[in-house]
Amino acid sequence: MRPDDVLRFGGRALTSARGRTWLMLLAMAIGVAAVVVLTALGDGARRYVSNEFSSLGTHLLVMLPGRTETSGAAPPLVGGTPRDITLEDVRALQRAREIRLLAPIVVGSAPVSHKQLERESTILGSTAAMLDIRNLELASGRFLPDDDLLHAAPLAVLGAKLKQHLFGNQPALGEWIRLNDRRYRVIGVLKPMGESIGVDIGDVAIIPAASAQALFDTESVFRVLIQADGRERIGQAKAAALAIMKDRHNGEEDVTVITQDALLATFDGIFQTLTFSVVGIAAISLGVAGILIMNVMLVSVSQRTAEVGLLKALGGRERQILWLFLVEAGLLSLAGAALGLLLALAGVWGLGRTLPELPLVVPPWSIAAALLVSLGTGLLFGVLPARRAARLDPVFALNRR
Template sequence: MTLKIIMLSLRAIYNNKMRSFLTMLGIIIGVMAVVILVSITQNATSGITDSIASMGSDQITASITGEDVSVSRDSIETLNSYGAIDKTAPVITTSQTVKHNGETGSYSIVGVTNDYFDVQDIAIQSGRLIADSDIEWTTNVAVIGTEAATDLFGTWDAVGGTITIGERNYKVIGVLEEQGSSLVGSDDSKILIPYTTAERITGQKSVSTFYIKASSSNSVNVAINMVESFLLQTTRDEDSFTVNNQSDVLDTMDEVNNTMSLLLAGIAAISLLVGGIGIMNIMLVSVTERTREIGIRKAVGAKRQHIMLQFLCESCILSVLGGLIGLVLSAAVVSAYNTAAGSSAAINWGIGMAAIAFCAVIGILFGSYPAAKASRLQPIDALHTS
């Protein structure tokens, strides 16, 4: 009997192919929206999270936000003598127009010291790093990311080339290894220059951001306390600076991910509920159109529960089939996105299966009223309907 009910339901859906498709459309769009958004969002956030985690738990970031606060590079370097601190690396970040052989773009220019590469755990694939002599002599040299090298030179083989930053020419002395993305964008598009050269470009003498490498992962909390004490003594204002380590950033990322997941789940639920309302409306129309069919079936012995099960089955098939179509289309869209954007986003099949299960629930919930209405029809009244 169950198989017969399923076959009758499938036949009814097949006989009204266009209406069935339009009924499923809300479910299809809802499933596609949540699966695609979750897949792409998780890919982006996982890349950033992996990049942050790869920096290690011994890295600390200090930001000086007070407007009337001035902290010099020399004073920050005194932190290197603290027992829990291995090295410090102040940075100056600015945005400049960079040119090479007709190729022009706006890039993030970061003034760094030699210790920056060790503190940030950054390596080069060719050439050399910025040396202490470059800092001392304020030389016009640059170490560039792979993305910047490809954009400007058309290849990673850019060592020895010349780029123009602002109005001055800089010799490329090194190309960094690929790093991926961080919270502020692609690290591979950055251009690193000597700290003193960046001071000359920007006119900035006070440090606004610096990184600290703790002597070990066990001494991170001690190092944080030392940096906070140092900045409090220097600025006299505890609200003028922030000090965080990578675990704090990862915790924040987890909170953002959880919030995004809840938001997307809410959007999906609303979309699927709207699709469920559409299914209920069409099923009610179907009950009205098939009143005579219901009367004949009851007259020849069909029980009330059989009629109810048939319409519930139709509702569930429409809903679940819509979810499956949405899932397949989501996989196609994500694959096309990966090809176009060079990304590695993957379908979250757990979310997909959860969406399909929710579709089944939607089918039952919104199919119950039309099914109950159909099952309550009296044979004599149904047969009198023309």
């Protein structure tokens, strides 16, 4: 038999039995669409949770001076007081490959004034990296410039509450404010936010770390915020930070690095559960799709037993008859899968519009799985009954109508 004849025969069989073909296409399309849409939803939920957690700062490590661990050994005789962390230390830490972002924090309190208005506020000395590490957002202007760590520029970014207190509804950008007796130019205002690292971020002035050290007349850094290069490198980042500090402090481990272990463990648990649910959803929808397709194909081929009998009587070989049904099932599966994918894309698009906060992406593996299942079940359940019919006594097959 010629391949073009096989294709034409299958195509004709599908297009002539329109009701049945549409039913089968619908079954397949719904199956394929269900797999793709449900996995996109599940995966979207997973991504959403993952994003929320990383904005909570799961990648974050905090370094502080001094050892907080209690050791069983006798108290050291020399070097009892821990050495401070300096901006030079911070600069050295920046070179570690495991660390993506690094922000020193210098904290103090000072009166902030503009013209006649004054307010006692928290002053944070930091760098440009703090914006990303703490997920701060600007209402206007810009954040601290990403320049030399040791450069004490007279610049300030104000928290929303502090800006409101000093300027009311007047624009603050470009104005000069006074901290103690030093003058700083306002270059940005933060969006209203809650607390961050235990500080009410609405009521702060953020200035460059070196400026804060000058303001408070200190050489030391209160904390260093470290963001690891990915969640799985948190341990490495911690080890690298400790090693660098030990090296710089004459072999003495006099800093502490805190990771957010409890948060991480919770996150891992939730993430794992969500991954399992996505896999479960995919498996169930694949199964349902398969059974749907199987049923329609079984009915369809059983209805055509007489045709199989006729083809046998006319001298069709078993293999030829199987081939005819295989190609027909393949055509049907392809069309059904294409229709299903269109349906799925439309569905995902619609869901994306109704649930904008969910990052909906169709995972490529789900498309592959859906196609495999529709083709697999379509072919399997198109051919199994056809094979039974082809093996059937043609006399019996012919007399069934």
